[in-house]
Amino acid sequence: MSAAKALMEARAAGVTVRIENDDLVLAAAAPPPAAVLDQLSRHKAGIVLLLRPGADGWSAEDWRAFFDERARIAEFDAGLPRPKAEANAFGCCVSEWLNRNFVRSPPGRCLACGGGDHAHDPLVPFGTETAGHVWLHSRCWPAWYAGRKTKAVAALAAMKIATCETLTMTAQGAAAG
Numbered sequence: 219m220s221a222a223k224a225l226m227e228a229r230a231a232g233v234t235v236r237i238e239n240d241d242l243v244l245a246a247a248a249p250p251p252a253a254v255l256d257q258l259s260r261h262k263a264g265i266v267l268l269l270r271p272g273a274d275g276w277s278a279e280d281w282r283a284f285f286d287e288r289a290r291i292a293e294f295d296a297g298l299p300r301p302k303a304e305a306n307a308f309g310c311c312v313s314e315w316l317n318r319n320f321v322r323s324p325p326g327r328c329l330a331c332g333g334g335d336h337a338h339d340p341l342v343p344f345g346t347e348t349a350g351h352v353w354l355h356s357r358c359w360p361a362w363y364a365g366r367k368t369k370a371v372a373a374l375a376a377m378k379i380a381t382c383e384t385l386t387m388t389a390q391g392a393a394a395g
């Protein structure tokens with residue numbers, strides 16, 4: 219049984235699970251079955267990891283819920299086959315990760331190459347008014363953005379959110395690195 223499954227079964231048994239520091243805090247209206255408690259304590263470390271919010275405010279479980287919801291919408295509302303729906307959902311997760319882990323940089327210097335603003339090679343603000351901007355040369359942007367996406371894919375893969383395609387990519391990256 220995985221940590222996610224243990225958590226799911228505990229909730230099905232009416233147990234509310236939250237974390238406090240590195241501990242699980244349980245609440246239930248009635249004493250839960252011993253098997254449920256046993257699985258929770260066996261998977262405690264994994265469950266803490268699942269429920270602990272990251273720097274962007276979302277826990278691995280939040281990301282999983284977001285992915286599942288997007289995949290469900292793509293599969294049932296848009297009628298896509300499951301692998302396509304999952305690829306679609308993964309793309310949504312990458313965009314969301316990039317939004318939630320947005321990078322800002324002060325104007326006047328390219329965040330990628332460190333160069334300045336020149337008439338023949340101007341700095342351009344990328345981003346949105348609300349999130350803020352990152353300043354880059356147009357020519358520096360594609361590689362910088364590709365690097366950001368790689369980071370997003372790796373962060374999501376660490377939370378076991380991936381499509382078959384990205385799993386292969388990550389495995390190849392790990393083998394190459």
Ligand SMILES: [Zn+2]
Pocket residue numbers: 328329330331332333354355358
């Ligand atoms: Zn540059």
